[in-house]
Amino acid sequence: xxxxxxxxxxxxxxxxxxxxxxxxxxxxxxxxxxxxxxxxxxxxxxxxxxxxxxxxxxxxxxxxxxxxxxxxxxxxxxxx
Numbered sequence: 001x002x003x004x005x006x007x008x009x010x011x012x013x014x015x016x017x018x019x020x021x022x023x024x025x026x027x028x029x030x031x032x033x034x035x036x037x038x039x040x041x042x043x044x045x046x047x048x049x050x051x052x053x054x055x056x057x058x059x060x061x062x063x064x065x066x067x068x069x070x071x072x073x074x075x076x077x078x079x080x
Contacts, residue, residue, distance in 0.1 A: 004072050012065040016057060023053050 027050060035041065 005069055008065055008068050008072075012061050016061045019061075020054060020057055023057065024050070027053070 027046075031046070
């Protein structure tokens with residue numbers, strides 16, 4: 001069971017890094033387009049937007065990781 005938790009945690013960390021980088025680059029593109037096309041300035045609220053996105057991503061990845069681990073433990077208990 002320890003290996004299941006380890007593999008699940010490493011996979012969740014990989015997914016968090018991959019989607020976090022995607023969210024970050026999407027926000028950078030939105031910021032550049034907003035400044036270039038519409039003249040909007042995201043500099044004042046940049047840190048709050050990014051922290052909100054990363055906290056929500058952390059909560060979702062943690063939730064899916066816990067669901068996957070709990071389902072695996074239920075399967076292991078049913079087999080024995």
